[in-house]
Structures are given as C-alpha cells and as structure tokens.
Amino acid sequence: MTLFKDKKGIIIFGVIVVIIVIVALTAYSMTGPMGIEERFNHALGLPINQEDHGNNWFGFSIEGNTLLYGIILAVLIVASFVSYKYLKI
Amino acid sequence: MAHIHLEDGSFTLFWVIVWWLCALVLIGSALFLLRIKKTKDVKKITMAAFVTAASFAIFQVQIPIFGGVHLNLTPLIGILAGPVFGTLIVFIVNIMSAAIGHGGWGLIGANVLVNFSEVIVAYLSYRGLKKVTSSLFFRAGIATFVGLICGNIVMIAIILISGIQGITQSTLQILTGLSLLAAVNMGVAVIEAFITGLIVAYIGKVRPDILEGTVS
Numbered sequence: 099m100t101l102f103k104d105k106k107g108i109i110i111f112g113v114i115v116v117i118i119v120i121v122a123l124t125a126y127s128m129t130g131p132m133g134i135e136e137r138f139n140h141a142l143g144l145p146i147n148q149e150d151h152g153n154n155w156f157g158f159s160i161e162g163n164t165l166l167y168g169i170i171l172a173v174l175i176v177a178s179f180v181s182y183k184y185l186k187i
Numbered sequence: 188m189a190h191i192h193l194e195d196g197s198f199t200l201f202w203v204i205v206w207w208l209c210a211l212v213l214i215g216s217a218l219f220l221l222r223i224k225k226t227k228d229v230k231k232i233t234m235a236a237f238v239t240a241a242s243f244a245i246f247q248v249q250i251p252i253f254g255g256v257h258l259n260l261t262p263l264i265g266i267l268a269g270p271v272f273g274t275l276i277v278f279i280v281n282i283m284s285a286a287i288g289h290g291g292w293g294l295i296g297a298n299v300l301v302n303f304s305e306v307i308v309a310y311l312s313y314r315g316l317k318k319v320t321s322s323l324f325f326r327a328g329i330a331t332f333v334g335l336i337c338g339n340i341v342m343i344a345i346i347l348i349s350g351i352q353g354i355t356q357s358t359l360q361i362l363t364g365l366s367l368l369a370a371v372n373m374g375v376a377v378i379e380a381f382i383t384g385l386i387v388a389y390i391g392k393v394r395p396d397i398l399e400g401t402v403s
Contacts, residue, residue, distance in 0.1 A: 106319055106320050107316075107326065108325060110319070110320075111329055115377055115380075118377055119374065121373065122377075125371045125374075126371050131253070131254035132255070133254055134255050135192045136254075137254065137255075138193060138368065142193075142346075142351050143356040143361075144193075158248055159249045162284070162288035162289035163287045174239060174243055178233070178239075181233040185230065185233045186233065
C-alpha cells in the first residue's frame, strides 16, 4: 500500500512536470527571449524598455539596487541567527 | 514566483487603494490570530525569520532561463511557516523588494494577495496530499505546482479587474498576453518544485519535528 502511495506521488509529479515543460516551451517559442519586465510590458502592450541589470554573473543578475540588496540581506541573516540563538528551532 | 512586475502608475489610484486594503485586512487578520494564540510558538518565529531571508535573497535574483525569470519560494513559506506567518512574511518580502527598486510601492497590496494565494494553496495542498503520497519530496513538489498555478491565476485576475492605465489593448488581448507570460513563468515552477521538494525532504529527514509543527 505504501509502495503504491509512493508511486502515485511520482506519477502525479512526473505528469505535471511534463505538461508544464511542454506548455512553457511552447509559450516561450511564441514570445521569444525576454526579461521578466519586458515580458510583462509586451503582454500588456506597454512600451518595452531594455532591462539594465548592471552586475551580471554568468547571466544571473540582481533586480533593483545591489547595494541595498546586500544590506537588507545582511540584516535578515543577522536577525535569523539572533532568533536561532535565543529562540532555537 | 507570480509577481506583478509593473511600475507605480500602472493601476489607477482607486485599485491601488482597493488591493492595499484587501492586503491590510489579511495582515490584520494574521496579526489578530497570532495575538489571540495563548502559547507563543517561538520556534516558528525562527523558522519565519529563516524563510523570510531565503525568500528575499532568491526573489531578487534574475535567473537566465527563458530570457530571465525568478523564484520566490512562497510555497516553501506556506509549508514551513504556515499561512498565518506566511501572510506576514510575503508582506515583509514585498516591502523590502520595493525598497530596493524591485516592484512598485503601489503594487505591494496586489502582490501580497498574489503571494498569499500561493502560500495558502501550497500549505493546504501539502497537508491534503498526505493521503495521496507519503513522500515528502513529491508532496512538497506537487503542492508547489498547485500553489504557483493559483498564484498566476490570481495575478491575471487582479490585472484584468484593475485594468492598466495608458494601454489600448482589449481584455482578450491582455488575457492572451498574460496567459503566455504565466505559461513561461510556470516553466520555472519546475525548478522551484524541485528546490522546495528537496528542502522539505531534507528537513523531514534531519528534523521531522519541524514539519509536524507546521499547523498554525
């Protein structure tokens, strides 16, 4: 029974993955390569501005201000460790 | 993952206020539920801090797939922190994202509603799937897909209801364009489902007590 339940999980997950990949590739071939904001503007008929993501590491880039991103992330990491130290998990 | 990537001024002031009020009602309800709870779950506060940091960190990173997309781990937030803390987490992440210039301030209300739908649907799906499969990986993975599909539907609905200022496209054209956008977005849901599944399966292996206490 447990084995059947596990197989049910992999079957459902596999079917969803296959369907989504096919649908996503079809939609991508229809729209072409675009950044997320360009894709949004294109979908709504707004003027398309070329996205400028400044620092780019192997195609990965940070949205918004990179310095502020670093500062806020550092604060969140410190807050997480403080809560871990005092409240545990 | 679903997020309304528009600048301030895209929605009329009326709809900005409507979505903000809806979001504030949700946030107020979450705070009220936490306040009336007699025993404070301090462990969940720590978990909420961790998932907030993780979600914010990954949400700002544009991944070079399909031209550029990003993850936001909202289903993971729902599974690990529950819908009450999850509501507050998505609000905080959206505020901080707007603060660094990712998304407009006026759209935070609408985006909180989109992300909340992902959190609650993933949370409920994860719990409901216990009867379907005992594998934590597949439960979390399938819940992620369901949550993200729902988030995209809510995102499209909010845009269609609000309308966009300064465009001449018909509702049908907008619906077609947004459906294609959502379909491309869902391609990335596969990555998000694997990441969420792996994290939940790992936590279930090393600290199953954390997953048992996800009811809030």
